[in-house]
Amino acid sequence: MKIPFSPPYINEDVINEVTDSLKSGWITTGPKVKALEEELKSFTGAQEVLCVNSWTSGAIMMLRWLGLQEGDEIIVPAYTYCATAVAVLHAGGKPVMVDTTDDFNISVKEIERAITPRTKAIIPVDIAGFPCKYEEIMALVEREDIKAKFKATSDVQEKLGRILVLNDAAHSLGAHYNKAQRTGCETDVAIFSLHAVKNVTTAEGGAICMNLPKPFDNTELYKELRMMALNCQTKDAFSKSKAGSWRYDIIGLGMKINMADVNAAIGLAQMRVYTSLLAERKRVFNSYKVAFSDCDWAIIPPAIDGEKETSYHIFALRIKDVTEEQRDAMIMEIAKKDVAVNVHFIPMPMLTLFKDLGYKIEDYPQAYANYKGEISLPIYPQLTPEMINQVVTSVKEAYSTIIG
Incomplete structure (x- = not known):
């Protein structure tokens, strides 16, 4: 699907x-x-x-x-x-x-x-x-x-x-x-x-x-x-x-x-129903967390740190030790499985407007490190366990195909 x-x-x-x-x-x-x-x-x-x-x-x-x-x-x-x-x-x-x-x-x-x-x-x-x-x-x-x-x-x-x-x-x-x-x-x-x-x-x-x-x-x-x-x-x-x-x-x-x-x-x-919608987003997030827990190449995004807790807006998965080009190739493989993913975000110094104003990505090494391996997975209340499994499988297969 x-x-x-x-x-x-x-x-x-x-x-x-x-x-x-x-x-x-x-x-x-x-x-x-x-x-x-x-x-x-x-x-x-x-x-x-x-x-x-x-x-x-x-x-x-x-x-x-x-x-x-x-x-x-x-x-x-x-x-x-x-x-x-x-x-x-x-x-x-x-x-x-x-x-x-x-x-x-x-x-x-x-x-x-x-x-x-x-x-x-x-x-x-x-x-x-x-x-x-x-x-x-x-x-x-x-x-x-x-x-x-x-x-x-x-x-x-x-x-x-x-x-x-x-x-x-x-x-x-x-x-x-x-x-x-x-x-x-x-x-x-x-x-x-x-x-x-x-x-x-x-x-x-x-x-x-x-x-x-x-x-x-x-x-x-x-x-x-x-x-x-x-x-x-x-x-x-x-x-x-x-x-x-x-x-x-x-x-x-x-x-x-x-x-x-x-x-x-x-x-x-x-x-009026946002509390329940948040709970459903958390369900999806935790499903991904469990699914990728056995992958030593997957960096799970932060969710809870002490008393801080995310709104579960984006599941910002990062792939360890990949290049930007390998990440992009993975996204193309995932798309072949009818799964839409995204990237959050292209750091601003990489965008033409800001490059023309003199900003350089080399000055922000951690921003680039976060970006080059990031793949945002779908996360919303309507996702069923079957849909989540399709997303997970598409990512794992894409890693296997591109990185091996």
């Missing part, structure tokens, strides 16, 4: 929720977006949650709100999807790439080495849904010697008085940073992706979680960012549509990145 890589989870509840939105007469930003925000807020423990039309646009808006000026630096891992750094460029900042560790995530040691007086934010990325070392990262930005280096270039930065930590939590909705704390509330800001291939989807979308310390008021910040996501218009379309409520004002230079109700309806139905 054909096994796709990452189809969305669509059941009758999702269809009914979307149909309800279509029949309501209101399909853009309105009550379903607000309901999804409340579900995410309750699930993650974040102080406030704002839904937008993508992770990328949400990150751009947050960095613009931070008030980046020319020359301001944002530290990002070299091993991530391009959006992490593209958002920095769109917001007027300079991405400073650092290497990762062998668990795929950003190296705290390399973060510290990269900090300068121009550093305004750090964007760690929870690769495959496995949380970064946030206790260490937050302790780092609060250190007196690091705060002494910090030079604010905007009122927001002055108010914060230190480097902002913005968690790229695109993969990690549902992950645990510790037993009592899910991702979404462990940093100043965390942004989830709700793209079509994510654990919870709105087809396209993102969710900004706000947890800024005092003197910031996250409830007031939510209101400010909600306006900013709607061209800084003082009244949203839903409110304007009410009889006699047409008048509005534009009070700043905003963006048009709001989420629509018809999209939010998909995620809303999924969030």
Whole structure:
């Protein structure tokens, strides 16, 4: 049978929720977006949650709100999807790439080495849904010697008085940073992706979680960012549509990145059963873990480390001691068995945009080492034991054919 890589989870509840939105007469930003925000807020423990039309646009808006000026630096891992750094460029900042560790995530040691007086934010990325070392990262930005280096270039930065930590939590909705704390509330800001291939989807979308310390008021910040996501218009379309409520004002230079109700309806139905969906993803992950446990060439991705636990978004299998070309050949063999796999990710310094900006993959040896042998296997609730067995068999046979 054909096994796709990452189809969305669509059941009758999702269809009914979307149909309800279509029949309501209101399909853009309105009550379903607000309901999804409340579900995410309750699930993650974040102080406030704002839904937008993508992770990328949400990150751009947050960095613009931070008030980046020319020359301001944002530290990002070299091993991530391009959006992490593209958002920095769109917001007027300079991405400073650092290497990762062998668990795929950003190296705290390399973060510290990269900090300068121009550093305004750090964007760690929870690769495959496995949380970064946030206790260490937050302790780092609060250190007196690091705060002494910090030079604010905007009122927001002055108010914060230190480097902002913005968690790229695109993969990690549902992950645990510790037993009592899910991702979404462990940093100043965390942004989830709700793209079509994510654990919870709105087809396209993102969710900004706000947890800024005092003197910031996250409830007031939510209101400010909600306006900013709607061209800084003082009244949203839903409110304007009410009889006699047409008048509005534009009070700043905003963006048009709001989420629509018809999209939010998909995620809303999924969030209501997400605990069970997570359990099914974990079932698939553990099935792979057992299946490859007797293969000395297979490096199993991290899932649980102390109180940290992944969201089981990606099963990032690595093949020991192979070249990039051998890994690619294995993927072609797997495809012959009607199994779709992927690679997460091509390190950013290998992409033309960033090569042209002067980044070199040779400067990030661990990122390249993680990438060259990585094969992402399908992992989603709809996978049956028979389908999992087909995936496992296709990978083992591909290894035997290519590596021998």
